[in-house]
Amino acid sequence: MRPAALGAAIPVGVTILLDTSAVLAYLSGAESASTAAASVIDGFVASGRNLAVVSAITVTEALVRPMRAASSTAIRAVDDFLLQFPNFRVDPVTVAVAREAARIRAATAAPTPDSLILATAVVAPASIVVGNDASWPGLAKRAGLEIRMLVLG
Amino acid sequence: MADVVATARLRSRNQLTLPDAIVQAAGLDEGVTFVVELDQADPDVVVRLRRVRSSYAGALKGLYEPTSDYLEGERSGWDPR
Numbered sequence: 001m002r003p004a005a006l007g008a009a010i011p012v013g014v015t016i017l018l019d020t021s022a023v024l025a026y027l028s029g030a031e032s033a034s035t036a037a038a039s040v041i042d043g044f045v046a047s048g049r050n051l052a053v054v055s056a057i058t059v060t061e062a063l064v065r066p067m068r069a070a071s072s073t074a075i076r077a078v079d080d081f082l083l084q085f086p087n088f089r090v091d092p093v094t095v096a097v098a099r100e101a102a103r104i105r106a107a108t109a110a111p112t113p114d115s116l117i118l119a120t121a122v123v124a125p126a127s128i129v130v131g132n133d134a135s136w137p138g139l140a141k142r143a144g145l146e147i148r149m150l151v152l153g
Numbered sequence: 154m155a156d157v158v159a160t161a162r163l164r165s166r167n168q169l170t171l172p173d174a175i176v177q178a179a180g181l182d183e184g185v186t187f188v189v190e191l192d193q194a195d196p197d198v199v200v201r202l203r204r205v206r207s208s209y210a211g212a213l214k215g216l217y218e219p220t221s222d223y224l225e226g227e228r229s230g231w232d233p234r
Binding site: 029034041071077084114 | 186188203205206207208209210211212213214215216217218219220221223224227228231232
């Protein structure tokens, strides 16, 4: 997506949830969705235009590869980005999130981590989920979610 | 390359001024943010400052690609065996 289209798709002031797919595209910088992810995060979130939320599940998913590689530099980069970046917060898997995830999974048979991340957006609450999985808009519709899905790639 | 070492003294109200030699060697600009860590396991290195980058875009290039395969692998770990 071009920056102008992103600006129209993400209104000023709304809270967004970043799926792990968007976070990884941003950290990678080498994927088709990387430029759009950087526009959202370095443009909209860093400036305070939009508050970003990620699930604690994303912390796990983003850290497995750096930890498996025993790369202290990569681990530190992920930690600093997820925990210190401005206008950015990590939401835990609370009972409310777990319960909503069960409802989503029961309604759609979505995988548990996908359901937990979408449920985090519901509970946060976030108006838009930003990710890179083309199946999520349909998934959100089947789950009856009133949250908009924005697919970057 | 040799480490740049300088001293700084904590003043009233917990204020600390970074020495010029450190600021210049690190290329620090006004407004840069640091993570301040206390390492309780190492009493000789009480406090560590780490610069928070203004962008992490592409910071881990080459680590996850293709990210869709990596993420699919992580999420499939939840599937029943």
